[in-house]
Structure formats: C-alpha cells, structure tokens
Amino acid sequence: MIFLNFFISGISLGSIYAIIALGYTMVYGIAKMLNFAHGDVIMIGAYVCFYAFARYHLNPFLGVAAAMLICTLLGIIVERLAYKPLRQAPSLAVLITAIGMSYFLQNTALLMWSSNPKVFPSIIGRGSFRLFDGALSVSHITALTIGVCLVIMIVLSLFISKTKMGKAMRACSEDKGAAQLMGINVNATISMTFAIGSGLAAVAGALLCSAYPTLMPTTGALPGIKAFTAAVFGGIGSIPGAFLGGLMLGVIEIFAKAYISSQLSDAVVFGVLIIVLLVKPAGLLGKMTQEKV
Secondary structure, eight states, rough: OOHHHHHHHHHHHHHHHHHHHHHHHHHHHHHOOOOOHHHHHHHHHHHHHHHHHHSSOOOOOHHHHHHHHHHHHHHHHHIIIIIGGGGSHHHHHHHHHHHHHHHHHHHHHHHHHHHHOOOOSSSSSSSSEEEEEEEEEEHHHHHHHHHHHHHHHHHHHHHHSSHHHHHHHHHHHHHHHHHHHHHHHHHHHHHHHHHHHHHHHHHHHHHHHHHHHHHHHTTHHHHHHHHHHHHHHHHHOOOHHHHHHHHHHHHHHHHHHHTOOOHHHHHHHHHHHHHHHHOOOOOOOOOOOOOOO
C-alpha cells in the first residue's frame, strides 16, 4: 500500500505538471515559440486566489474563476504587447523577450506582495479518503487535482477536434501562411491559445498551492520549468504528449524522493529526460519534422 500511496501522490503532482505543460505545448504547437513567462502566470493566478480567499472571503471556486479571468486577460495582454510585434523576428529574440517578461512579472509581484511567504488555504480542506481499513489514504486535494486534470484533458481534446476555433488552431499549427490564405485570423487564433493556456495556469496555481501551501513570487518558477520538461518529455506540441509527460514526470519525481533521495530527485527527473531524448529526440508522442534551411 505504501507503493500505491506514492504512485497516487505522483499522479497528483503529475496532473499539476500536465495542466501547466498544456500551456507550453499549445503555444509552441501553434505559435512555434516558448513562453517562459508561463510559470509566472501560475504565480499570479495563485496570488489572486489567495487574496480572493483570505481577504475577500469568496467561495474558493469563485476565487479560482476570478483567477482564471485575470490570468486569461494577462495572457492576452502579454501576447499582444510582448510577442505579437516579434511574430517575424528570429527565435532568439522571442526567447529573450519571454525570459524578460518572466522577470518583469516576478519583480512586479515582489513590489505588490513582497517576498514574505504566505500560507495558502486549501480549496476543499485538508481531509482525506481512507480505503482498505486506512491502509490507503487519498487526500481530498489529490482526488480533486486528478479529477480536474482529466476533465481539462477531455474538454480540451474535444475543443481542439470539434470546434471551429480548434480546427483553426490545428490549421495554424500546420501552416500559418496557408491558414491565413484560407481566411483564418491567425493573430486571433494565437491570442486565443495564450488565453486558454493562461486560464489553465490559474487552475494549476490554485491546485499547486493547495497541495503545497507556501506561496511566494517565485512559486511558479520551478514547477514551470518541470512542466516545460514534461512537455518536452511527452513531445512538445502534442496535447496527449503533455498529459502523458506530466503524469510520468510526477510519478518519477515522487518515487525518486521516496526511494533514492529527496535532494537528488530533480537530478533523476532531468536524467530520465536526457535518456528519453537520446532514444527518441521528438519526445514520447512527438513527431520528427523536416525543416528547409
């Protein structure tokens, strides 16, 4: 049962990584850019949730909804101001801009909320389900995290495959020039992608801080890097790949902490990533593409 407890904890942590990784993989798949400010959007969403719960005493789910709205607007603003002018710029310029935007959001959070850690209240309490005469314990937040991740994956997959905007996203992912010739508004499609990714980041921030209650302006940095690793692990640009990569990364991290060393767990995670990319450079579900030079 101890093994199963660790496995469920890994799936829970991996579910958070998967939700965050969806933002990375959608933006890369459509806009072909890496939004390294995504981890800081998670942090902004977590702070909005914190103040909605602690100061304004809103219902937790209303607080998450408010965080999603603010992060969605933030994602659109960041895309319009920082990334849209660089649509035709070299990849290095976009990458530097993304890193600069990440530092800008972190330091803005420091000025607004200080560097003092805050204790984040749980969305649904600290209780747990006890199964097999108490041998297996699953916390409420763990069950909620796994359930939310599954619902998001199903809804997002249906959105991408069935809706007009989802089809436009797939068309832009294949060839933005051809999509524009067919009447698709490429700029609006990319903005929608940022909006969806940023809204999901707010959900991930609330779940992350409910499971690990310390909230600081750097809260989203490390989970953001690990979620990016999960996206690469599963095959960046692939939504199922982000889901699979996130779950596998969470399980590997928890088992590494339990059976190897909590200090070496990150090294194990990134070591597994290196091995996978050596064997399958496009990631587990990614596809190799040829580019003309």
